[in-house]
Amino acid sequence: MDPWVLWLIASGLFVAGELAGGDLFLLMLGGGALGGMTVALLGGPLFLQLIAFIVVSAVLLALVRPLAKRHLVDRTPEQLDGVATLIGRTAKVTRPVDGHGGRIQLGADEWTARSQYGGDTFPVGATVRILQVEGATAVVGDALELE
Template sequence: MNGIDMGWWWLIGGVLLLIAEVLAPGFFLLFIGIAAMVTGVFVLLFGFGLAPALALFAIYTALAVYLGRKVYANRPVPSSARHLNDRSAQLIGRSAVAVTSIDEHGGRVRLGDGEWSARGAAVQPGERVEIIGVEGNCLIVEAAPKLGA
């Protein structure tokens, strides 16, 4: 197999790796596919044999992975939801209703269709509370401001 034929095989292999990345995304085959395609271009241009082509492929793969990690590791994903993956933190600021009396030692509140452990300001059953924090699975609450007061 001459260098020209081998160059086309490198390019075809690179394209197949890119297609595999699209079908089963893991964001790693992209770098290997790019390295294979660059190797294919160099083999087509300069007619390298198998050993130099493999060496180039190894170098280009390492370089592509290094640059890819540099670029994508420093790009924060913008999110309008500050606590997107912190579900309990999403509860802060919401209001709930005391099911039992609540004090600094504990109590229970109803939030949505569930009950949560809570502690904080002294509140009687039936009163509205506002969630001001979360510690583990215990909500930290304070008495909600009275409407019209």
């Protein structure tokens, strides 16, 4: 098998490994392997192929990787997930809510709820805002007061 084919396979394996990791390290090594492949295609000996691999990988790791990582981090907004997506949303009271309990309707889901302050009560039909979630219980407050 020709050496350039081995370098191409190595590059593909580095890139495939990068897909699993996502740290951009293996991707830079894949670029270095393409450098080794280029020297092999030009007929260079093995030691020159290895030097090309090392040099290209080092340049990519030192110059391109930090820029690419910064670009990815700066351009990717923080994603809220789980119950954090519920904070700030409004819901309708389906059973009176006080400091001890109650129920609210949020979209198609019904949640156990309690008021943020023990003295606050919300009658059936009132609109409340979810302030936080503790386990499976939404802690709610007056939706109009918080706007």
